[in-house]
Amino acid sequence: MHCHLRIPGFPERExxxxxxxxxxxGGFTTVVPHPNTRPVIDNPVVLRNLQEQIAKESLINVLPAASITVGQRGEELSPLSGLAACEVPLFSDDGQTVASxxxxxxALQAARQLKIPICHHNQDKTLAAGGAMYAGDVATRLGIPGIPASSETVMAARDIxxxxxxxxxxxxxxxCYAPTVELIRRAKQEGVHVTAEATAHHFTLTDAAVAERGAYAKINPPLGSQADVDAIKKGLQDGTIDAIITDHAPWTATEKDQDIRTAPFGLIGFETALSLVFSELVNPGVLTLSEAIAKMTINPSRILKGVSKGRLNVGADADLIIIDQEKKWVADPDHYQSKSRNCPYRGRRMQGKAVYVIVGGRIVVAP
Ligand SMILES: [Zn+2]
Incomplete structure (x- = not known):
């Protein structure tokens, strides 16, 4: 329910x-690309054009999200009801924050009427400004400007x-951060209409990865501490966090091969997420296999507007994958299908892979 395909506007990345x-x-039969494209998906005409292009060129189901505000500039709302009429699964200004x-x-009043979720990149820009990684011991040691966890939590609190x-x-x-997980947990207990997602990176890596991988571990919001990773796992376990996402964000080598201070934020994730779910969540017993699968199938489907996926029954869409849980492989971005290589896991031993992928009854991946 959260990725970036860079179309329209940036075909050199993806x-x-x-x-x-x-x-x-990676085993995904349906994805939701977010609208931080050029142009931004902020009106029905651009959305229709993209949907038509998808129908012609995509191998899988792609359901584009539309922006909350015009141009993602945070100044005026996009025509939300017009966009809703074009089958928008969610609204998002991802990458940008709606500061007002x-x-x-x-936006939330409109969302209530339209029954579409508002997906917000929760980050107070005044707290995050100038930062390149999480404001912890590693940032201090490396002398890199930090982004505090509060930048996420204060904005999530406002939205709740x-x-x-x-x-x-x-x-x-x-x-990304423990205090935000706790905030969402309490809001759910109070009956607030809040749902949440976590990337596979944020329950796998800590800010220590930045010391090893530099800009290849630079993501926004940045990788946190071990306590944050533990809190995300706990949040996934007790249902505070509903969905697991990739936030697949391709960048060219020229863009990403820079100093960590200037390189852009974002990592690719499609081809590693499923294996990380096994190694970090299922095998250690954080989630059962069916709980983990639910967080990548039925749960996102329930959150998204108008999406009826993730069910295995008569009459349901034949979007199926067959997973070899034992399959061992080594992460090698040079052999990925993605056009970009900005993956922090190069050389990591992985286990578990989708071996067959079937979309609408058609086999699109086979061994
Ligand atoms: Zn984001």
């Missing part, structure tokens, strides 16, 4: 052919307050 092949290779509480409040008041559905994007 396109529909490579992006959908990479997703399929008044605008977010109106607004969701409670408006009864709109807030979906907290890529939860």
């Amino acid at each position: 396109d529909l052919a490579t992006g959908s092949r990479a997703a399929a290779a 509480a008044a605008l977010m409040r109106r 307050i607004l969701a409670k008041e408006t009864d709109g559905h807030i979906h907290i994007c890529h939860v």
Whole structure:
């Protein structure tokens, strides 16, 4: 329910052919690309064009999200009801924050009427400004400007307050830090309409990865501490975090091979996520196999508007994967289907892979 295919606008990073092949290779039959493209997906005409292109060029189901605000500039709302009429699964300004509480409040009011979630990249830009990694001991040691966990938590708190008041559905994007997990847990207990997702990176790596991999471990919000990783696992376990996402964010080598201070934020994730779910969550007993699968299938389907996926029964879409849980392989970005190589796991021993991927009854990946 959260990835970036870079179409339209940035075909040098990814396109529909490579992006959908990479997703399929990782076992994904349906993905939701977020609208931080050029142009931004902020009106029905651009959305329709993209949907038509997808119908022609994609190997899998691609359901594009639309932006909350025009141009993702956080100044005025996109035509949300017009977009909703074009089968939008969620609204997101991902990569940008809707800094205005008044605008977010109106977005949540509209979301309530349209029954579409508002997916927010929760980050207070005044707290995050200038930072390149998590503001912890590693940042201090490396002398790299840090981004504190509070940058996420204060914005999530604001959105939860607004969701409670408006009864709109807030979906907290890529939860990274322990205090945010606790905040969402309490909000759910109070009956606020809040859901949440976590990336595979954020329950696998800590800020220590930045010392080893540099910009190849630079993601936004940044990888946190071990306590944050533990909190995300606990949140996945007790249902506070509903969904597991990739936040697949391709960048060219030229863009990513820079000093950590100047390189862009983002990592690819389609081709490694499933294996990381096994190694970090299923094999150690954090989640049962069916709980883990639910967080990548039925749970996202329930959160997204108008999506009826993740069910295995008569009459359901024949979107199926067959997983070899024992299959051993080594992460090698040079052999990925994605056009980009910005993966922090090069050389890591992986276990578990989708060996068959079937979309709408058609085999798109086979050994
Ligand atoms: Zn984001």
